[in-house]
Amino acid sequence: MPCALQLIKRKWQGGDEFCKLCGKIESTDHALFKCPLAVFTWCVVRDALGLTNSPTNIRDCLRLKPGKNVQGVWVMFFASVCWVIWLVRNDWVFSNILVKSPLQVAYKAMSFVQRWCIMLKEGDQAAMKGWGDLLMAKLQQLKPCCLPASV
Numbered sequence: 001m002p003c004a005l006q007l008i009k010r011k012w013q014g015g016d017e018f019c020k021l022c023g024k025i026e027s028t029d030h031a032l033f034k035c036p037l038a039v040f041t042w043c044v045v046r047d048a049l050g051l052t053n054s055p056t057n058i059r060d061c062l063r064l065k066p067g068k069n070v071q072g073v074w075v076m077f078f079a080s081v082c083w084v085i086w087l088v089r090n091d092w093v094f095s096n097i098l099v100k101s102p103l104q105v106a107y108k109a110m111s112f113v114q115r116w117c118i119m120l121k122e123g124d125q126a127a128m129k130g131w132g133d134l135l136m137a138k139l140q141q142l143k144p145c146c147l148p149a150s151v
Helices: 004-009 028-034 036-049 058-063 071-095 102-117 122-142
Strands: none
Touching (some): 028 071, 058 071, 071 102, 071 122, 102 122
């Protein structure tokens, strides 16, 4: 993936090799798993699905399958979360648009999970939908309380 480190190697003139959000060297693993925004998103996924830990690289993700006989579905779920993190990162790097809350990243991931679910075989859709439902339930727990103006 063309993260800052890869772009610099290709003689890109648009910036340096550091993450715009946290200032660490930006590798693909950093952008998708180790940057604070990605860490938050994966922690939400971990807690929602009852995983033992959060992934720190692509290999971890592929090992973490939350269930039996779900490898293909898990790859689609994992890809949808990574894709959202990547899109949010690109909005920040190239358009100077940063999400107002890290919860927005997790909500966008849940939205992609729902949309990508229909690309799966009918039998696999139930697992993906179930994980999407668990993610939505966790997001509703984390949603900041909105108090009436009179309080």
